Amino acid sequence: GAGVSQSPSNKVTEKGKDVELRCDPISGHTALYWYRQSLGQGLEFLIYFQGNSAPDKSGLPSDRFSAERTGGSVSTLTIQRTQQEDSAVYLCASRGLAGYSYEQYFGPGTRLTVT
Amino acid sequence: RKEVEQDPGPFNVPEGATVAFNCTYSNSASQSFFWYRQDCRKEPKLLMSVYSSGNEDGRFTAQLNRASQYISLLIRDSKLSDSATYLCVVLNTGGFKTIFGAGTRLFVKA
Numbered sequence: 001g002a003g004v005s006q007s008p009s010n011k012v013t014e015k016g017k018d019v020e021l022r023c024d025p026i027s028g029h030t031a032l033y034w035y036r037q038s039l040g041q042g043l044e045f046l047i048y049f050q051g052n053s054a055p056d057k058s059g060l061p062s063d064r065f066s067a068e069r070t071g072g073s074v075s076t077l078t079i080q081r082t083q084q085e086d087s088a089v090y091l092c093a094s095r096g097l098a099g100y101s102y103e104q105y106f107g108p109g110t111r112l113t114v115t
Numbered sequence: 116r117k118e119v120e121q122d123p124g125p126f127n128v129p130e131g132a133t134v135a136f137n138c139t140y141s142n143s144a145s146q147s148f149f150w151y152r153q154d155c156r157k158e159p160k161l162l163m164s165v166y167s168s169g170n171e172d173g174r175f176t177a178q179l180n181r182a183s184q185y186i187s188l189l190i191r192d193s194k195l196s197d198s199a200t201y202l203c204v205v206l207n208t209g210g211f212k213t214i215f216g217a218g219t220r221l222f223v224k225a
Contacts, residue, residue, distance in 0.1 A: 033213065042202065042217035043159070056212055091158060102147050102206055104213065106158035 002026070004107035006092050012113045013082055021077045021110045025094030032075050033093045033104060034067055043091065049075060082114045116141060118214045121203050125220035132193045136219045138186040138203030147206035148179055150188050152199045153218065159202055162188075193223045 005024045013019050025032050034046040045059040049069045060066070064083075069075040079086055089111050093104035121138045128134050140148075148165040163170065165177040165186055176189040186203055203216035 031211065035215070043215035045213055045215070048211045048213075050211065059212075102149070102164070103161045106160070108158055 004092060004094050004105050006090075006107035006110050008110055009108065010111045010113075012115060015084060015114055016081055018078065018080045019082055019112065021079075021090050021112070023075045023077070023092030023094075023107060025073065025075070025092070026096070026105055027073075029094035029096045029105075030072060031095040032069060033095070034075070034077050035091045035093070036061075036088045037091060037109070038088045046077070079112075082112075084114050087112055087114045117217075118142060119203055119205050119216040121201075121216040122219045124218075125222055127222045127224065128193055130193055130195060130223055130225055132223075133189065133191045134193055134221065135190075136188045136201055136203075136221075138188075138216055140184050140186070140203075140205045140214070142205070142207055142214075143181075143184060145184075145205045145207050148186050149204040149206070150175075150177055150186075151202040151204055151215075153202055154199050159215075162201070190221075193221075195223050195225060197221060198223045 007022045032049040035043040037043050047054050047057050047067050051072045052069050064080045067077045089109040091106055091109045093106045095104045119140050126134055150162040151159040152162045153159040163172050163177050165179045167179050169178045174191045178187045200218040200220050202218045205214045
């Protein structure tokens with residue numbers, strides 16, 4: 001079946017502009033995660049959704065970052081007034097809650113470059 | 116101190132070698148543990164879960180020591196295709212906040 005998809009795959013934007021990143025999780029997966037990975041670094045947890053609600057938003061780096069999920073499916077991560085330090089690969093992952101599997105399935109990521 | 120810390124690497128080993136990666140975590144309430152593999156410019160993929168009793172999957176063996184808050188991954192008979200970054204992952208209480216280590220890079224050479 002289809003995996004996690006993300007769009008766009010690459011985004012170049014000017015400092016100060018807003019960007020919107022999209023994630024389509026695996027159909028039926030109720031849990032959805034956003035991460036950020038800077039060059040040569042590990043993954044930084046940003047936010048988690050269970051259905052449409054986000055129990056923990058503490059990973060969002062600043063109030064310029066927001067995320068929403070509607071219909072328990074597609075999620076968007078919005079970065080307002082982008083800064084150069086926002087440049088990174090933004091990864092989305094989804095997880096089903098059947099049984100005891102905690103495996104997260106990742107999308108290919110969106111590479112964001114802020115110039 | 117980072118919540119999850121890994122050997123910095125990189126590890127450069129010949130084919131056929133045995134290599135071990137270590138990982139420590141700071142939150143004693145952490146409930147689940149995993150090793151993920153990430154190839155260059157690709158997304159991470161689950162390699163194996165880690166259980167207190169230890170578990171093995173072919174050439175890969177994972178161990179968890181809750182008392183020492185320590186996780187390990189052993190790769191035997193390394194293959195060229197094992198070259199990747201190995202990420203230690205901890206799932207905290209509540210079952211959702213996932214903490215990734217910075218990863219350990221492995222290069223297996225012919």
